[in-house]
Amino acid sequence: MDRFAAPVSAQIWDMKYRLKSPEGAPIDATVEDSWSRVAQALASVEADPAAWTPRFHAALEDFRFLPAGRILAGAGADRSVTLFNCFVMGTVPDSLEGIFAHLREAALTMQQGGGIGYDFSTIRPKGAPVRGVAADASGPLSFMDVWDAMCRTIMSAGARRGAMMATLRCDHPDVLDFIDAKRDPVRLRNFNLSVLATDPFMAAVEADGPWELAFDGRVYRTLPARDLWNAMMRATYDVAEPGVIFIDRINALNNLSYCETIAATNPCGEQPLPPYGACLLGSINLARLVPEPFAEGAALDEAALEGLTADAVRMMDNVVDASRFPLPQQAAEARAKRRIGLGVTGLADALLMVGERYGSEGAAALTGRWMALISRAAYRASARIAGEKGAFPLYDRDAILAAPHVAALDDETRALIAENGLRNALLTSIAPTGTISLYAGNVSSGVEPIFAASYTRKVLQKDGGRTEEEVVDYAVARWRALRGRDAPLPAWFVDAQTLSPADHVRMQAAAQAHVDSSISKTINCPADIDFESFKDVYGLAYASGCKGCTTYRPNAVTGSVLSLTADAPAEASAGVVAAVSPAAEDAAPTREAATGGDVVYMARPLERPEALPGATYKLKWPDSAHAIYITLNDVIVGGRRRPFEIFINSKNMEHYAWTVALTRMISAVFRRGGDVSFVVEELKAVFDPRGGAWMGGRYVPSILAAIGGVIERHLVEIGFLEGEGLGLKTDPEAQAVRVGERPGGPGCPACGSTNLHMTEGCATCGDCGFSKCSG
Structure with missing residues (x-):
């Protein structure tokens, strides 16, 4: 486990990317085994797999090249899943x-x-x-x-x-x-x-x-x-x-404008695709390519960057042949054009390590230089593979050489393309990397700035308890290791909340100039930015040459940003650690059994131990004079925590009969074991003919539905479900909160934590690593 830069990285690997048997037993004993599995799977389509497997393994080693999560988890796993991240579906008929x-x-x-x-x-x-x-x-x-x-x-x-x-x-x-x-x-x-x-x-x-x-x-x-x-x-x-998506610009700059028209993108916008278009993703970890961080004259190893890019292109090209596809139309489209989306992560950390402030003119220039190197190396590698294996089936020499992105390449690269063709119609894209960035040591995500220098993460333990650990940005951790834990951070260390919208756009535009597809990025704006200052952001993005733009400003509908606690590390005090975002809500449509709470089927009810862990929640229904107190106790089965009993109490005697009935019935269901999540579903589906209530920005159809939401939140917190709670977030009198606990924002759909931040158009959880938009 010493390969991992932080405990959270090992946990992310174990939870998301480590190959396990259907029973949950680890097959990958170490992360090296995971790298070997992926390398062997992607080399298997080569004429000489034995020659390419060690080279692919070297690219993966030390988290230098990070294939998207679907590839890390699925390659060589013999599972009926696609290794592709992005699809645009067919044209919808009227x-x-x-x-x-x-x-x-x-x-x-x-x-x-x-x-x-x-x-x-x-x-x-x-x-x-x-x-x-x-x-x-x-x-x-x-x-x-x-x-x-x-x-x-x-x-x-x-x-x-x-x-x-x-x-x-x-x-x-x-x-x-x-x-x-x-x-x-x-x-x-x-x-x-x-x-x-x-x-x-x-x-x-x-x-x-x-x-x-x-x-x-x-x-x-x-x-x-x-x-x-x-x-x-x-x-x-x-x-x-x-x-906003600048669709005419996308089509005009598309290498394949001669044979396709684009009208949509994948969910985060970095892949404009035609009908049934498909693309796979991968990222080069720039933070691992600065050999002497913070030293005088520190620089990124550009020779290593070019070599790693070439290997990454070959690995991703092989994914096209190794992957399954949900639909035959998607398979045909992918194989006809062999699109790949190679991007970066750790950009902000790399800039910090070489002494550049994210968002500055110098940082933008350096970003442009690095992305230009990647583009050149990627196109050269694709041309060489085409000489060996053949160009993509829809290759048109004259049309490709006239495409604006190819036309801007250097003469040597264009000559190589003219001679060999291209294996891949498009090669570069910058995708959301929230989860794989955590896996790689909490490097900064994609082209985003760091979100916070450090934050406190709550970790659910196997016995149902929670511990806290500090999660430190990769560049900050390297600074501490070199200068001492208490050394103040340099002035060029900035985070997403200290940047102006113009800083964000400048960085996006600098990268976009050398990316043939597009970029997933969020322009985070402070809640108090006035509309006159805000309304020019999309126009600035258009004028700067971007292909699209996404913003996030904390607001009453989607939620607000939660500031760090008073005892948080001093260097992170200017940052934030949690944001409730549209993507946070988007990511949690339903409930499901978590890996930590597998369904246990039993013929007999569970027996009650003498002592049980549990929690009590206070639910204040807006029109009721008295609060309802809900206590949920859990039992540990097979090292995993699951609900065992419930007690529902109120001083309002009008509630007595039905609360007692619910207490007995739900407790009986819990003690029988199995998948008890239907209790939540049934309660939340109850509508009161007299009307429900708006609670924290959401309509709750009945008091029984509110109780269902409390149960759901508890099941998420103990790891039994991977769904979000009710997401109540504003008026403490209209929320269900653990007794003695302050109300929080809507929970992570995977673990219930409110430790969410908005990046690349997605909410990323700092506790469990959940990201809607990346593997």
């Missing part, structure tokens, strides 16, 4: 039969662990006539609700939930409803939303001109373009969505 056929395809894709993107612009607007049935269309948002409901019922492979992206064109008649959809705190929680902004629309905004909303040749409405733009900016200011 017919009921076609729509539901595509719904089925989405379910099959998410079942195997794929995140999906959809363009709903092809569905006629709300109120449009439906010929032959004498009815009006319900519009694309109504069908997005159907997709959203489907996602809540699908468990993705490896206990992951399917993430979804929905796009709508800026000229669709329902675009204003789409823009405001997430103002409803319970609607479309499984989607990220982005508006497809065209070049003519951006020109109309600049000129303050009119803009037509039209479908199938009919103009439904004309409005000032700036009104639509301001509506979009106001919504993203208020509720952190929608994002």
